[in-house]
Amino acid sequence: MLTESVPLMQAVVPVLPEMGLLLLLILVLMHGVFSPKESRRTVCVITGVGFFTLMVIHLSVGFNFVGDPDFSGSGLGDIVRVDAFAVMFRAMILLAAALTCLMSGESRAINRRVEFYVALIVAALGMCLMVAANDLILVYVALETASVSLYIMAGFQRDSKLSSEAGLKYYLFGAVTSAILLYGLSLIFGFTGETNFSRLGPALSALTANGSEGVFALVVALLLVLVGLGFKVAVVPFHFWTPDVYEGSPTPSVAFISTASKAASFGLLVRFFSIVWPAEMIPYWAGLLAALAAITMTLGNMLALVQKNIKRMLGYSSIAQAGYALIGVVALSDTELGAAAVAFYMAMYVLTNLAAFAVISAVEWNTGSVQIADYAGLSRRSFPLAIVMVVAMLSLGGVPPAAGFFGKFFLFSAAVDAGYTWLAIIGVVNAIIALFYYLTVIKVMFVGKAEDESRYTIRPRLAVVLWVTGVGILLMGTLASPWWRWAVEASQQLTVMLP
Template identity: 35%
Template sequence: MLSIILLSVSGLANLFLGFLRSNRLILPLVLLVLAAVLAINIFDVDNSSAALAEWARTGYLRNMLFFDQYARVFTGVIVLTALLLLPFSQHYVQDDNPNLAEFYSLMLFSLVGAIMMVSYTNILILFLGIETLSIAMYVLAGSDKSNLRSNEAALKYFLMGSFATGILLFGVALLYGATGTFDLMQMGAAIRALPTADATLAPMMYVGILLMLIGIGFKISAAPFHFWTPDVYEGAPTIFTGFMSTVVKTAGVAGFFKLLVVAFGGDTIPFWLPTLTTMLVLTLLIGNVGAVAQTSVKRMLAYSSISHAGYLLLALVALRSGMLSANAIFFYSLAYSLATVAAFGVLQLVQNQRQREDYEGLNGLARTNPLLALAMTISMLSLAGIPLTAGFFGKFQLFNAAAQEGYIGLIVFAVVMSAIGIYYYLRPIIAMYMRPAVEGAEAPVPVTGLQSVVLVVLMGLTVLLGVLPGLLDGVLNVQ
């Protein structure tokens, strides 16, 4: 809870920093806040005293928020991702952007929504978390007001997001009408008892479940509700695209998993499982095949983000495996976030210098900036699931969880889609190492010391988790 309070207060305070004539204080202060929130989450300050420990056990806001180990672990992934991503927004400071304080405040507020999505015990808190996160993203997607693509991205994201929100809220209303509660545990008990206790309300409950699957599927870019993703990711400023593809996806999948396990588990699984399985197959197929046809690195990463939502859905389909699925989602989310932050960070730096987002913009990068080329290479290999990277063991854990439930056919399909992914993930590597820089782009890309350190950390963590994946065993120790 202290994490939410600190982020909210910092977001409000940060707005007043916008009155300063210099923007150079804003980024260091935001990074300091995120580091403090991460430390609070790691050292569990919420339980540092007997009084706070008792309060934590009973929950917050009348038990609508509960910060158990599950919530703390995914909060850590979310905050760490934002902390590692923000140094690549340095060009906004250098350009003396007049809206810099507002940008960072919106990102802090969106983190509040993300944390609510992984710590809720009440459906209303889940909805509030989704909307707190989404509204900030609508604004950030269109923050480059002079760019028509950014304006188009914001409009598409807002309109389609509004429809998805309406569908999600309608599903919540139907579930409340059928069960009489918003509490996750009570709703789960009522849903499991409803078909025999009151068969007349069962259709309302089933429609509510399907509508919630659709609404949350939109938020995590799952097919067939993914149509907004490539255009929005391409049009939004690159740094915010990286934020959407990591923080939003991690929070969405973690919140989705809790909803399915606690509220929609047990005898209800056979009803919604075919729908989720269909979403999984479509997401993997459209994400990987769509990425092959792209000429823009940014759009390729957008379709890549869709495909990775499909891999994460594999753990949701296999949720009966319990801890295996939960740990697989945690490890895969962390591995995916590390690699994606590195990819978007390098792309942002290249775009600042060369003003290009296509593969040719990466040509010759290994000669001018070996560090950037190495970071992008490790990122692409991890996203492809190549051994000795975190992405490999992330996929292995997802496949292991699915295998425990007998989904061999889905695993084979996912492996084939992974093989397709290798093709488009190798294209940036080939451009950086095997092709000469285009005319006028022979100069080195400027990289600050902080950005270099962050890239080294991202590469180090990706390789370390690929060599020693057991380092995180027991971190997500929930029942």
């Protein structure tokens, strides 16, 4: 079957999710224009189901084609390369988008306006291209497509000062760092005359073989690129936007920014560091990233300790989580476990943060508050919400049976395997510090007493999100084998694709 339809499939499969997203975009726009105002309220469900269907199609097609020796995975004139790694990250992005849609129905800030879903679809489109990019130019275009839409989503609630501030801050920081990134990319292009990843590797190797001048030039380019990507994943010292954006933006926007955007950026980061940079560069970035990881984890956790606002706390927590995931990127330098550990960690992180934000949006819908103190008595007011939050917090803290335990275990294993035992120990100590504030949330929910202990209502749409994420986290945390195998296979393809 494959051989007959190769030309068509060869062209379509690598960009199938993007094509689907474009169709969905048109559908949603038409729906917004032509349908009467009342039925427009269904837009969140339509988009959510659309994303979900796309994810299923993408996965089934992806599993059929990717890994097949007849299928090259290259599309759009080799600027896109689909491998198992891209399939996995695209699935995360689409799932995050789908669940964000279902969550957004509960948000008064979004109020089911069509523009939000348009921005969401475009952002997802950009991210899907990001994780499969095989060309410097596409890297930048995809990154900007995603970012601009995210700026809109962050500042979506125009009547709120905080939200506007978040949007503006995100935009200003983002614009500066992306300019720096672009400069770094242009340096790489200038040195080699190539933009395609497959040809960049050898060209860069030739450059480093030239001696210290070539290496120096590359280190400059590396630092510039790192600024841009570091901003996207919120690595210290490019993390300043995070708490404010998390606090100010509408909750569904934050859910999406903190999961899909982070996953996509890590996908790109891993691909960039494992494919583009030649092995001679490892001494220059491995130590630097290790130091960044240690600082990011520690600072993120320390600052999260004192937060009173749960969204702000999760903002700092997401900085710390980026630090943990960076451990995996560091480990890339020496073991293929590194990429697999990052992939697994991101998958678990996407599910976990979506679960947490689903609970936050439910509480916000019922009380209008995002203060941790207002979670008092949640276990009595809504046991399902409390239990999902417990699972999410345990997962972020790395406690079994939640997925985070395996996530951290794989990361620390990769670090030890790569000879970074000290980094694993810093990670472990940080995990304990972090547990303090995660447990505090749990404590408030179970021990605290609210004056008014009336029951919360949970909309069915949100219940779907709670079930999918809660069960998903527990599944990944107990039956971790299939997910880990997927991550390992994906990371192996990543290295095999090296020309």
